[in-house]
Amino acid sequence: MFELLSKIFIEFLSLSKNLLVLFIGISFLISFLQAYAPIEKIEKWMGSKNTLVANFAGAFLGFITPFCSCSTIPLLVTMLNRNIPFQTVMTYLFSSPLLDPWIIALMAYMYGVKATIIYTITTFIFSMIIGWYLDKKNYKEHVKNVFIKGTIPEQNRERRRNLLLNIKLSFKETWELIKTVLVYILIGALVGAIIKEAVPTDFLNLISDQNQWWVIPLAAVIGVPLYIRLSTMLPMAQILLANGFPIAPTMALLIGGAGASLPEIIMLKSIFSTKLITAFITSVFLMATFSGYLFLIIEF
Template sequence: MWDVVWNITKEFISLAKNLLILFVLITYLINILEYLIPFDKLEKSLFVKNRFLANLSGALLGFVTPFCSCSTIPMLITMFDKKVPFQAAMTYLFTSPLLDPWILTMMAYILGWKVTIIYAVVTLIISMIIGWLLDKWGFEKYVKNVRIKGKETPQLEGSRKVDWKKAWKDTLVLLKSVYIHILIGSLVGALIKEAIPHSLLEAVSKGSQWWVIPLAAIVGVPLYIRLSTMLPVSQALIAKGLPLAPTMALLIGGAGASLPEIIMLNSLFKKQLLIAFIASVFIMATFSGYLFLLIN
């Protein structure tokens, strides 16, 4: 009994320490780079006549803006107000919570670079395709003309003199907002790794994963799982025998459509577009899971 508790404690401390240190270092680097990124040029590229390039710019904007859901929605409203092409705005909505640079770095540390590269490429491409399809099918008409009061729209600035102290202060502010998620993920991961019987999850890998993958995506979509929480949990699940494919479906489904985000989008989207958004996240999670299954 005490051996299990001790092993859980050691695993938790080791995982939490490594992830917190990695988070601080990567976030500080990102905050410094944000002073050098020409956001004004990136914003202008959203309005180019070539819809593919505008869509790609929306995806890249999501990549370089590591916002939480509360910041993503006001930014999305601003994009609609400025008449940014609908598909570029929707692509941004999909990529922003899934392709943060520090998330990709943590994923590479936990799951390896091969998995991370496949995840990033697949997520980027599917997000752009879904954004394009929603635009082609006329879902733009389902955007409500609303504002979210009390929310300050994130300001994108670039090409400024690096403020090292402010970059560090911003790092600590972001750390305060996510450290509890990292600690919870590390604790759950340690519990799974040290307390759950290996045979329990290994049984899934011996059966048919074709039905497990969409089930994992369905379970993930309504959950409020930040990637910073889910990544250490996914490592433990894989270590205990749960295959990579359903794990990735659960990860993408949970991070791509959190409940707080869906509630906020309900004030911005009409029912048709909200359902299309949730379905798109489910499709992305399921397709990614099947792709990892085929690759493995």
């Protein structure tokens, strides 16, 4: 028993160290570069009469705002209050927790560039399709009148002009971000270490031998009600893959867990009607399942 705990602890330290080094470096770089991102233009694009441009802007905003599923809600309400087109708002809701630069960089390190590119493009496009579909079916009618004070992040012109100030604030923001996600990274590293050292290989092999066409939607169903940040799920998924668990259901679990969660659904209940919430959950499930099947067809 002591030997097993020792192995788990050593693996936990190794995973934690690698993840934190990557996280700190990537987070600082992103924070530094975001000072030069054209947020004002993105907001104008989101209100564009060209629906494709507006929808793309919503997905891109989700890409550059590294929020978990629950953290998207305040900005979501602000966008609704500013009369941003509904499909753009919904596209943002789906893309924000699933796409952000440091997660994508970390995914490339763990799973390789090919898997990361497929994940990024699929999630980006699928978010836009869902936003467009919900708008076309007039789900906007199922949004409640909720007003929360808040603003869309704006550019800090001083940071653009003052390099030292930008560096200083980037360090500060990186530290603040670390404090919010550290526990999730450590939990993910711990669970990953336990899976690697304590879960019987025969159990993972049994799942691997099953027909993945039904394992993938099952993984998506399991993932949707969980509250899993990608920073938590990635190290767990890495260990699953290292132990022979197929990448297709792993990606379905990852997207389902990060795309929706029970806390987020409860928060959305104050903004959306039951019909729109049901459509949201169904959309996340379909996105997770479709992505899993795509990885299966490509056969990594």
